[in-house]
Amino acid sequence: MATTTCMKCGGHAFELTLLTPLGENRKLTLVQCAGCGTPVGALDPMIGPQIEALRREVAAIEERLNRIARALQE
Numbered sequence: 001m002a003t004t005t006c007m008k009c010g011g012h013a014f015e016l017t018l019l020t021p022l023g024e025n026r027k028l029t030l031v032q033c034a035g036c037g038t039p040v041g042a043l044d045p046m047i048g049p050q051i052e053a054l055r056r057e058v059a060a061i062e063e064r065l066n067r068i069a070r071a072l073q074e
C-alpha cells in the first residue's frame with residue numbers, strides 16, 4: 001500500500017484533532033499532518049452512534065428470529 005504523504009510538506013506522520021466549524025456546535029474529528037497541520041481529511045462523529053444503533057437493531061432481529069425458531073421446535 002502507498003504511504004500517505006502530506007501535499008504541503010511531504011511528511012508521513014498524521015494525527016487526529018478536534019475542530020468546531022463556524023456556526024456548528026458539534027466537533028469534527030480532523031486528520032492532519034503532524035508536521036505542518038495541513039488537514040487531509042475529516043471523520044464525521046455522527047457515524048459512530050449510527051453504527052451503534054444499527055448493531056442494536058441487528059441484535060433485536062436476531063433475538064426475534066431465535067424466538068421464532070424456538071416456537072417452531074415446540
Ligand SMILES: [Zn+2]
Nearest residue numbers: 006009033036
Ligand atoms: Zn505537512
